[in-house]
Amino acid sequence: MNWLVTGGCGFIGTALIRSLREEGGHAVRVVDNLSVGTREDLAAAGDFVEVSSGELGPMVSGEHLELVAGDITDDDLALRAARGADIIVHFAANTGVMPSVEDPRGDCMSNVVGTLNYLEAARHAGIRRFIFASSGGTIIGEAEPPIHEEMPPHPVAPYGASKLAGEGYCSAYFRTFGVESVALRFGNVYGPLSGHKNSVVARFIKRAVEGEVLEIYGDGTQTRDFIYVDDLIRAVRLSATVDGVGGEVFQIATSAETTVQELTDRLLPALTAAGIDGIEVRKTAARRGEVRRNYADTSKAQRMLGWRAEVGLDEGLRRTVDWFVRG
Numbered sequence: 001m002n003w004l005v006t007g008g009c010g011f012i013g014t015a016l017i018r019s020l021r022e023e024g025g026h027a028v029r030v031v032d033n034l035s036v037g038t039r040e041d042l043a044a045a046g047d048f049v050e051v052s053s054g055e056l057g058p059m060v061s062g063e064h065l066e067l068v069a070g071d072i073t074d075d076d077l078a079l080r081a082a083r084g085a086d087i088i089v090h091f092a093a094n095t096g097v098m099p100s101v102e103d104p105r106g107d108c109m110s111n112v113v114g115t116l117n118y119l120e121a122a123r124h125a126g127i128r129r130f131i132f133a134s135s136g137g138t139i140i141g142e143a144e145p146p147i148h149e150e151m152p153p154h155p156v157a158p159y160g161a162s163k164l165a166g167e168g169y170c171s172a173y174f175r176t177f178g179v180e181s182v183a184l185r186f187g188n189v190y191g192p193l194s195g196h197k198n199s200v201v202a203r204f205i206k207r208a209v210e211g212e213v214l215e216i217y218g219d220g221t222q223t224r225d226f227i228y229v230d231d232l233i234r235a236v237r238l239s240a241t242v243d244g245v246g247g248e249v250f251q252i253a254t255s256a257e258t259t260v261q262e263l264t265d266r267l268l269p270a271l272t273a274a275g276i277d278g279i280e281v282r283k284t285a286a287r288r289g290e291v292r293r294n295y296a297d298t299s300k301a302q303r304m305l306g307w308r309a310e311v312g313l314d315e316g317l318r319r320t321v322d323w324f325v326r327g
């Protein structure tokens, strides 16, 4: 298949590309503005050819990887990049709560207008499937977990609002134009290739490796649903191929509720096993815009995609620490 992957130089994008390269036979075109992911990050996923946006032709079949350096707010680039693609996986976004609190307008431009641009590109290029990277906890907001697809959304941060708007456009483009959009609401994703991420698992491992204090924001009783990246990539790939899921939204997480304190307690043995000892943990002020409790009911994904998470937290943390320490 011909895959157009926005944000393909990032954590989850490079993991998807690795998985496609391992299987072989796929053509992949990446559009990324290189604000977070880098050419080196993409090169670690596979040899690529960089094409300037001015000389961009339609995608052709056969195994290859292309990079187009450009921004998803460029609507003309979106239309040209999508020609010849079978599927769009839309990962590029402002990915954080804090940046969205600091710059709500910038978050909106990337996450709402950027998403609209690639849905428009899918419509004009006649692309069948459009996969949207959404976010469960930030869309639903404060609610009694487990969260699920039928809960009314009350975003807390601008990031949740912009992802919810993206889901709204996905629904509209399916119902009005027949673009088979699939919105996947990811839990907290962790795993190899996340060296640049500021999420709790990546941040703690990086700080431990540097001999720095691990800072828990708040009292550590806040909960999250931590999903290992390989499980997530299986869900993305199933969403690209399973019939009858156009216009649907899925929670993609593990259904396990873990406090940040428990996560820390389970990470420390993995760090010790990798030779990192004497780690200090400290509690600091809580952060604005974050929900207190979050884990997801994933039964819809199990029923309609035939998917469930398989990698347990201890095993996932062990593999992640191993990647950070040994590469």
Ligand SMILES: NC(=O)c1ccc[n+]([C@@H]2O[C@H](COP(=O)([O-])OP(=O)(O)OC[C@H]3O[C@@H](n4cnc5c(N)ncnc54)[C@H](O)[C@@H]3O)[C@@H](O)[C@H]2O)c1
Pocket (backbone or CB within 6 Å): 006, 007, 008, 009, 010, 011, 012, 013, 031, 032, 033, 034, 035, 036, 037, 038, 070, 071, 072, 073, 090, 091, 092, 093, 094, 095, 096, 110, 114, 133, 134, 135, 136, 185, 186, 187, 188, 189, 190, 199
């Ligand atoms: N990592 C998680 O835990 C998590 C959880 C929920 C949802 N998501 C969503 O999954 C997607 C991928 O997340 P990730 O963790 O791989 O993030 P990432 O920051 O590692 O990757 C995002 C990539 O998009 C690129 N990018 C950002 N803004 C862009 C723009 N305006 N134009 C073009 N490229 C741009 C960046 O350079 C980067 O390479 C995002 O949409 C994110 O919101 C991630």
